[in-house]
Amino acid sequence: MKKVLIAVDYNPVSEQVVKAGYKLAQTMGSQVCLIHVVSDISFYGIQYPTFMGYEGYNEITTDLSMAAEMRKVAEDFLKTAADHLNNPSVSTHLADGETAREILNYSKKWKADLLVMGTHSHSVLEKLLMGTVASKVLEKTEIPVFMVPVKK
Secondary structure (H helix, E strand, C coil): CEEEEEEEECCEEEEEEEEHHHHHHHHCCCCEEEEEEEEHHHHHCCCCCCEEECHHHCCCCCCCHHHHHHHHHHHHHHHHHHEEEEEECCCEEECCCCHHHHHHHHHCCCCCCCCEEEECCCCCCHHHHHHHHHHHHHHCCCEEEEEEEEEC
């Protein structure tokens, strides 16, 4: 396994995921890339007409500078996370879109041999209604996944 892709998010438990994934990559002499996905926020600004008596969407305005600022914050976060490993060969990738899909897409593009992810504690209702990124990735991945169990 020559390439290890480690998925990180803003949750502080991501540090556990990065440490475990990086340690594993070091034992195998693998390249490491940290990936973070910024979810698409543009739909929040869509101007819908009143529907079913609900006017809430009419009050929301799109602020494209907010999206650019979010991306800048994500870039800084990812760079800081990589710098924390004190290894200049660690690369990073920032993606935009649906998290599971973007992780899977980049794992193919980068030709990762192993994907490292954390499993967050979610309520049963959350898992039923929307699933988890980890379960979506596991369902569609074509490469091995190293799951790091993390609790809040």
